[in-house]
Amino acid sequence: MWYGRTMGIKTLEWKKGKLYLLDQTKLPEEETYVACSTYQEVAQAIKNMIVRGAPAIGVAAGFGMVLGARHATRKSLDSFSKHLDQVARSLISTRPTAVNLIWAVERMQKFARQRVSEGSHDLEGDLEKEALRIMEEDLQACREMGRQGQVFIPDGASLLTHCNAGALATAGYGTALGVIRAAREAGKRVHVYVDETRPFLQGSRLTAWELMKDRIPCTLITDNMAGWLMYQGKIHLVITGADRIAANGDAANKIGTYSLALLCHAHRIPFYVAAPLSTIDLSTAKGDRIPIEQRSPAEIINILGRRIAPEGVKVLNPAFDVTPHRFISAIITERGIVQKPYRSNLKKVFQRAGTRDDDPTLIG
Ligand code: MRU
Numbered sequence: 001m002w003y004g005r006t007m008g009i010k011t012l013e014w015k016k017g018k019l020y021l022l023d024q025t026k027l028p029e030e031e032t033y034v035a036c037s038t039y040q041e042v043a044q045a046i047k048n049m050i051v052r053g054a055p056a057i058g059v060a061a062g063f064g065m066v067l068g069a070r071h072a073t074r075k076s077l078d079s080f081s082k083h084l085d086q087v088a089r090s091l092i093s094t095r096p097t098a099v100n101l102i103w104a105v106e107r108m109q110k111f112a113r114q115r116v117s118e119g120s121h122d123l124e125g126d127l128e129k130e131a132l133r134i135m136e137e138d139l140q141a142c143r144e145m146g147r148q149g150q151v152f153i154p155d156g157a158s159l160l161t162h163c164n165a166g167a168l169a170t171a172g173y174g175t176a177l178g179v180i181r182a183a184r185e186a187g188k189r190v191h192v193y194v195d196e197t198r199p200f201l202q203g204s205r206l207t208a209w210e211l212m213k214d215r216i217p218c219t220l221i222t223d224n225m226a227g228w229l230m231y232q233g234k235i236h237l238v239i240t241g242a243d244r245i246a247a248n249g250d251a252a253n254k255i256g257t258y259s260l261a262l263l264c265h266a267h268r269i270p271f272y273v274a275a276p277l278s279t280i281d282l283s284t285a286k287g288d289r290i291p292i293e294q295r296s297p298a299e300i301i302n303i304l305g306r307r308i309a310p311e312g313v314k315v316l317n318p319a320f321d322v323t324p325h326r327f328i329s330a331i332i333t334e335r336g337i338v339q340k341p342y343r344s345n346l347k348k349v350f351q352r353a354g355t356r357d358d359d360p361t362l363i364g
Pocket of ligand 1: 052053054055098162163164165166169170174175176202240241242243253254255319
């Protein structure tokens with residue numbers, strides 16, 4: 001089965017009971033796949049960022065639960081639940097910020113318990129179908145965000161994106177890059193400035209690779225160039241993805257996003273966030289409650305295996321920051337475009353059914 005439907009980008013694939021992950025640590029030089037046949041292998045792949053991006057790690061974890069259930073004892077609902085809880089904990093502990101991971105694992109846990117209590121004779125098959133549903137829904141959500149969000153991109157726009165919120169970060173098509181793709185599909189001319197995204201270089205290694213594959217005009221810049229380009233009027237809007245959006249609209253995303261949002265504010269440039277509902281966490285009241293992953297100093301003190309800082313230097317490496325909601329112009333979801341005030345409008349977006357109107361649905 002083939003799922004990454006964007007110009008040949010196949011981020012995740014479930015085939016004959018194994019999860020195949022495009023190894024994102026090897027891009028853009030090599031397009032190789034890592035096969036996972038146990039949940040521990042899936043957990044390791046998420047931790048090592050072979051698969052990364054909030055929705056994609058959620059989808060991968062869904063399949064991790066299928067693999068974890070494979071060896072579970074089904075003597076009783078209690079023993080099965082205990083085993084699955086342990087699998088869930090192991091998957092969730094890999095990366096703390098992206099809420100899609102917890103969302104997908106909890107959905108699989110709930111579904112498994114329900115099927116066991118209903119006396120399912122093919123639990124693995126049932127779970128496999130649920131994980132495939134999560135994958136398919138994510139792809140559909142990306143397409144819908146694209147359809148709705150592309151209205152914010154005028155013909156001839158020059159925009160900037162940070163990190164990778166594309167097909168590689170999702171089941172396919174992307175969130176922020178999905179909006180850009182949809183603008184192109186609507187016949188608009190766009191040019192994308194791609195932030196390099198230190199230290200893991202998701203911008204240069206992944207976003208530039210994706211955009212070039214799709215023949216979307218782009219220019220790579222280092223992260224510290226954005227302000228100067230804005231000052232010169234070369235950037236008309238910024239669009240990013242998110243790893244977790246709190247109930248008040250504060251949005252955690254790749255480190256450097258907050259600085260971009262501030263720059264947008266200072267230059268009166270719109271700053272949009274595109275994210276599916278699986279990224280919105282109404283149980284987290286505001287941004288300062290979002291756990292921020294701290295990653296290894298090695299990512300900062302080495303480049304391509306070469307040390308670029310003195311031995312013993314102190315290093316800080318938070319993988320994400322939080323953009324306060326007041327700097328976000330709108331949040332693009334698959335269920336509509338959410339405007340301020342976010343606290344009430346984010347609640348509304350969960351209450352309403354999806355729309356198939358041609359015009360975007362404005363919430364707020
Ligand atoms: O550390 P990463 O590469 O997993 O971080 C990814 C991001 O910050 C993305 O912008 C975010 O997950 C949104 S992806 C649709």
